[in-house]
């Protein structure tokens with residue numbers, strides 16, 4: 001196992017952290033859940049129809065020992081309905097809440113919100129929007145964080161980089177980008193990475209001028225204002241952020257010197273395309289998107305994920321729960 005995940009495993013092992021998997025019949029989820037339970041890393045809570053989960057496990061020859069199963073359709077938890085209506089502040093009636101909470105992701109998110117579980121992992125079979133909307137509505141962001149964002153930890157052998165936002169904010173403004181940079185730097189520290197943040201663009205230090213490039217350089221200034229100790233610079237093209245010899249030519253005075261390890265993309269088009277290229281052409285494992293700045297850990301998967309990705313994201317989710 002890659003060193004990073006071995007360290008995470010050592011930290012969370014045996015702590016009885018409960019992680020909800022709201023896609024209880026997905027084979028990748030079931031395979032990862034079996035392994036996580038057998039290794040005593042977490043207690044997986046599988047959401048779905050009990051008989052369907054058991055039938056799928058039998059078909060795949062997997063054990064469900066050490067896991068828990070909840071079927072929202074067979075347990076009506078009145079406490080959840082009351083709490084949901086209150087949290088939605090007039091945006092959902094009791095009748096609507098009763099229907100909404102039959103949805104596996106909403107139900108699983110309520111388990112986390114009401115402290116019956118420590119975190120949630122979903123998205124192997126659902127789109128990001130459907131996975132994160134319950135968390136945005138119920139769990140919400142921590143005080144001081146305006147918007148959540150989605151970061152990938154990109155891993156290949158001993159190389160580790162963070163890419164953000166690859167999942168949530170479609171058209172971030174300069175304030176959003178500054179917040180994404182600061183939150184991603186915090187996430188980097190969770191992985192023992194000392195952040196050197198590059199704010200990406202199609203221009204390096206004014207080589208092109210447009211509202212798009214100015215948005216990124218404004219974000220750099222804003223992030224420095226909010227956190228003067230953060231090592232951050234831009235705007236950079238990727239080569240100027242990553243290749244020291246190119247940095248010498250394009251940005252000789254930058255403190256990053258072509259050695260960035262945290263990359264903040266200017267919008268979701270660039271971020272989502274960028275991480276998938278590094279994953280599929282560059283052979284990096286892409287673990288995430290890890291949602292940053294929420295009150296409790298809820299993390300998304302790509303529908304293209306492997307069972308190893310599920311296992312690793314569950315480890316990260318457990319680690320976030322321990323840190324909260």
Ligand SMILES: CC(C)(COP(=O)(O)OP(=O)(O)OC[C@H]1O[C@@H](n2cnc3c(N)ncnc32)[C@H](O)[C@@H]1OP(=O)(O)O)[C@@H](O)C(=O)NCCC(=O)NCCS
Pocket residue numbers: 091128129130132133136137141146147148149166167168169170272289
């Ligand atoms: C994240 C996303 C689903 C939110 O859109 P939405 O469901 O239409 O959200 P709404 O604007 O209706 O807002 C719903 C709630 O979420 C909150 N919200 C929206 N974006 C948020 C963010 N980035 N951070 C925190 N809260 C957010 C809203 O404030 C609102 O809260 P409220 O209902 O309590 O007032 C949407 O921005 C999206 O689809 N992003 C792209 C996802 C994607 O496809 N990524 C690529 C694959 S990873």
Ligand SMILES: CC(=O)OP(=O)(O)O
Pocket residue numbers: 123126127128166167272288289301302303304
């Ligand atoms: C993160 C992401 O891109 O998710 P999906 O591949 O499921 O759209």
